Amino acid sequence: MPRYRSPVFPFVRPPELDGRAGRRWPVAIVGAGPVGLAAAIDLALAGIASVVIDESNVVSTGSRAICWSKRTLEIFDRLGVGDRMVAKGVTWKVGRLFHRDREVYAFDLLPEPGHKRPAFINLQQYYVEEYLIDRARDFPDLIELRFMSRVTGAGQDPDRAWVDVETPEGKYRLAADYVIACDGVRSTVRRSLGLDFIGRAFEERFLITDVEMAAEFPSERWFWFEPPFHDGQSALLHKQPDNIYRIDLQLGSGADPEEERRPERVIPRIRAMVGERPFEVDWISVYSFQCRRLARFVHDRVIFAGDSAHIVSPFGARGGNGGIQDVDNLCWKLAAILKGEGPPALLETYNTERVHGADENILNSARATSFMTPKSRMERLFRDEVLALASTHPFARQLVNSGRLSRPCSLLGFSLGTEDTSGLGGMMVPGAPCLDAPVRGANGEDGWLLDHLGGSFIALGFGALPPTLLGVRRLTVGASGDLRDPQGLLAARYDGAPGVVYLIRPDQHVAARFREPTAAEISRALARAQGSSNA
Missing domain, CATH: 3.40.30.120 (Glutaredoxin)
Incomplete structure (x- = not known):
């Protein structure tokens, strides 16, 4: 039985259903997940109104995205929810890698002092969404949240974009200057525009389980190659708030998702990992790796962000973090265009800069997948020899890949940056995200x-x-x-x-x-x- 109980957000009848002319919104946002809500708040901070449309009336089920990186927390600070997230989340910066029953090495993701935010926190997505909804309500004149409103289609004309919306009380069409599609992997907006992903899908399947238990595991990321409790596969353990632990177990390419979700299949696997300590299963999901994206994120007046634009494997925490960094890049540009302070061409720089970011994430994700799931005898031999060397030879640790953890990409050399002729040293070159101090x-x-x-x-x-x-x-x-x-x-x-x-x-x-x-x-x-x- 899940521990978390979501607030229930009521359906409010929109004026369009009564035949009244709805307002022409500057921005319509499809999807009230972390990415869509963050976009609405960021636009509101710039004085731009938006309407957020979501088919549900509760926040997400299960922990889903849990690892929020330092850069993402800095963005959440700017949006006004960082303190609340860090206060609730489990802070960590140390990761440990194991091969079978042997610790290979540990790493520290933030070894230097003088930063406000930690390397990572673990916080379930449902808390993030709840906090963002609370923050969005601080802008009643600029953000309208429409729950129980399912987008069934989308399109655009030269001077507007629109979405068709189905509610418990009827259907209507909503027009906006721009639509931001934040409606996830199965994006209705993407499908309505006839767009598809390019990239690779991997056959390996993985089990995600949230387990509630009282345990002494530290606030660290633990990853096993070929763990003794899960023969020949891989495993990941993360601590979350409320005594919830995220456990990821590799199942192999032939696993049946429906069969593997059954409690009688899940519980023995968890028992083998955690021993005889009592636990309760909170949430179960089965997924497969994908490393894919849209060819373009901007399609005239329809813009894609987060999982609707790109998907990667969860190892490395690049999905949710990448989506929030999409918003961070997009919203100041869109606000400038809507206020007449920037040319429409500024939007194209969102496309080029964030496609670059997605490609970097996809590259790292694909490499992690290959290292974690070797497909040939030579690939397996290479992996095992690297793991053997990494215990005592630091150079080999650069070759170990259990999911290179999310970090912001540099925009050095892109069109908005001025060529650096200053002769200054350090990392703060044009295109770099600012370091804190x-x-x-x-x-x-x-x-x-x-x-x-x-x-x-x-x-x-x-x-x-x-x-x-x-x-x-x-x-x-x-x-x-x-x-x-x-x-x-x-x-x-x-x-x-x-x-x-x-x-x-x-x-x-x-x-x-x-x-x-x-x-x-x-x-x-x-x-x-x-x-x-x-x-």
Whole structure:
């Protein structure tokens, strides 16, 4: 019996069913999962109204996406739900790899101090959705949530997009300037447009089980190749809140999904892993690996994000995190277009940048699948020899792949970034997501850099106030500036000598960096980052 009880969200009769002209929404979002809800909140923070349409009236069943990465938590901070998620979630940064009954090695995903957010938290998707719905209700004039409303079709004309909606009380058509499809792997919107994925589907099947038990397992990621309790396969263990543990077990390519979901099949497998300690099965699912995406994520006025645009294996936590990072990239651009502050061509940069991100995730996911499920004798020999070497030879650990864990992709070299001629060192090149660092405000209050970035273009200057530019907020770091650098980590991470200026995008990515720039230099970089063809 599942421990979690979802709130029930009522159906509210929309005006379209009474023959009244519904409003022309700037954005219609299909799907009230984490990606769709995050998109609505991000747009609302920019002053853009949206309607979110979902066929259910509860949050998701089962834990589903559970591993939320540091970068994703930083985005959730900007959206206003990060603190609540971290307070509830299980924080972790250590992973352990086993081969049979032997620990091969352990790794630390965040070995340095000076970051607000941990490497990862584990938090069930149903909590994330609940928190996002609560946050969306903080914007009653900008976000309308329509539950028990199933999208049955979608399309577009030159000046609008639309969705057909079926409710318990009738059907209607809803028009919007843009539609964002966040309706998952089985996307109705994608099917309505006649689109399909490209990529690979793997035959291996895996069992996911949420198990409630009192256990002493630490807050770490444990992965086994050929575990003694599950012969010849692989296994993964993650701790979640509420004494829930996620257990993933490889089943092989010939497994029957319906048969493997039966409790009489699941319980002995779990018992072999956890021993005689009492447990209760909370949720069961069977899945197969897919590494696929749409050829394009932008189709005129219909935009795809999250699983409706791309799917990867769950090992590596790249699905949910990738979807939230889609939203982070998309919504400031769409808001700029709708407010007349950016050209329609800016939307194409969402396509190029996030297709790049999806391809990086798919590559890592496919490599993990090949390493975890060798298809030939030589592949198995290679894997086993790598695992044998990895215990004592650090170089071999780079070859071990149990799911390379989610990290944000760099946008270095893409069109919105200005070529770096600054000669500055460090990782904060144009296209990089900004690293956090501890700061102190002018009022003496301690905080974090990323809490001061995002939502608009920002000129971050070290030592001196950056030049004034319309539409750019200015921040200075220094003894008499907006921010102090009490530990020196901000200057170290940004090579922040006096006179250095960074132009930061609304999604907390570096657009450009300079030494003692003129207003004209920053202005050109800003125009480029806003998608101007004249930059």
